[in-house]
Amino acid sequence: DAMVIQNPRYQVTQFGKPVTLSCSQTLNHNVMYWYQQKSSQAPKLLFHYYDKDFNNEADTPDNFQSRRPNTSFCFLDIRSPGLGDAAMYLCATSGYNQPQHFGDGTRLSIL
């Protein structure tokens, strides 16, 4: 009964080659989030959607973009990945008066 599903769990891409990570939810939550988590660090919020309203964090690099075509799906696009973008990427959802639910993340490696 997975509620926030991230695919794939592991992704390898080449330096500079665009990559897309995907997230889906079965909770019908309004809000979807993308976090970046590097080794031994706390998750860092990149952006979030409230319905279709996109909210970017001020320090999120332009290299990172997102799409939310419908309530259930959200994508993270990294246009030109650098070595510093290797990390775990976590998707989460939340609704009114509901705590965040996280997926198990996609671990991105850059060759």
Added chain:
Amino acid sequence: DAKTTQPTSMDCAEGRAANLPCNHSTISGNEYVYWYRQIHSQGPQYIIHGLKNNETNEMASLIITEDRKSSTLILPHATLRDTAVYYCIVLISGTYKYIFGTGTRLKVLA
């Protein structure tokens, strides 16, 4: 934005209560405190949250000081499976933004 500070690591003997502190001295009056934990290679898992009053559920208890500047997560009888990183998080008032603390790495010892 409110920030949280937590000790980097703690040890606890199996079967004992684990008390994990969090300082959130700049929290606003209507900002909730959430606790999550993260086991290696998994996403953070919700534990408990509160605003002013102490809270208890099947996983843990949350004690919030009267001035709301700090809180303590209590795992009443720690088991080896409670070994994880525990994050104290503030939900920013009027937004859907959750601000993570740096986390406490709890090791439960047999």
